Amino acid sequence: MASFVSGAFNHPGVFLDRAQLEFIRLNVNLGLDPWKSAYKDMMNSSLAALDRPATPFVNVECGSNSNPDIGCKAERQDALASYAMSLAWVITRNHTYADKAISYFNAWSYTLQSHNNSNAPLQSGWSGASWTRAAEIIRYTYNGWNATDVTQFENMFRNVYIPILINGSTSNGNWELVMMEAVQGMAVFINDEDVYNRAMSKFLLRVPAYIYLTSDGELPLSTPTNNLTTPAKIIKYWQYQTTFVDGLTQETCRDFAHTGYGLASIGHVAETARIQGNNLYPDNAARGQGPNGTDVQLGKRLRLSLELHSTYDGGAVPAPNWLCNGTIGRGLGPVTEVGYDIFHTRMWYNMPYTKNLTESQRPAGTNYLFLGWETLTHANNWVW
Structure with missing residues (x-):
């Protein structure tokens, strides 16, 4: 099994590191937006009572x-x-x-x-x-x-x-992605390298099987445990979608909400991995660690998927007939802030639709499941 940690774990090191926390504190206390408004929004929540x-x-x-x-x-x-x-x-x-x-x-x-x-x-x-x-x-x-x-x-x-959690899931991909997000964070907290490596190995198999790239071939990739042995089984698992484009996910034609859960967890895990010394965003990261020894290309997959779904989520751009038969379940949710920060603020990619959706949803709140206040934590948080 590959090792994804070299030496001791960095702390605090789950999703946010010390420099990022200080960035948040400084901007809120200086009264700067969007952080001040995002903090006020969080503190007005019943969860903050x-x-x-x-x-x-x-x-x-x-x-x-x-x-x-x-x-x-x-x-x-x-x-x-x-x-x-x-x-x-x-x-x-x-x-x-x-x-x-x-x-x-x-x-x-x-x-x-x-x-x-x-x-x-x-x-x-x-x-x-x-x-x-x-x-x-x-x-x-x-x-x-x-x-x-x-x-x-x-x-x-x-x-x-x-x-x-540790053995993962063969259900829709958002399950296994958030399960590995949780295990990864727990491994950091308990300083367990073996558990961390097991979570990361399973996560890196799931990401390319969740977000499609044309370089994957005519059909999407599959994890070894999903037993999708025929094209018919793959298409059924991908909600009967038969046209595959860069950034499409296994749950796109289910609805955008569940897709958003999966995309959020991918960004969360990648942030923790970066803090722990393993930057997964470059296209040449995690080579050969996807299904059947394929390249993971996490950054490219997540970036293109965020832009694809943001294009149609607002409703201004109608869904084409090839996408889910022209009928999509909009409602991506407060999931774009982290990815937009990674790829636009830090890496300078032009993401116009993700930009518009992200800024229109600020301050991003909580979905009362596992997402919370990511405008506060990641808006323009460029501290590495």
């Missing part, structure tokens, strides 16, 4: 579409609330926010024992992705989290989350 109680469950049971919902919404939103509190702590240096984040961590880590039912892996990925961002910030910027409680939180990751 200091009197909001944690509601942990022993066993979280989530079926399809969260039916049943036994702790599903509560877990996701408590995790996002802890992330809001961690960002508020960084920006204000008010320990009340850090302590509130810790109250969520402790409530769940001393209670949660399992995830069950059909959506358990996805639920674990969504919640886990938010937990890791928040906990990494608090652990490495605040000295008020008791060591015993930190260990308990680590144990929750090791015993409850990682076992249900």
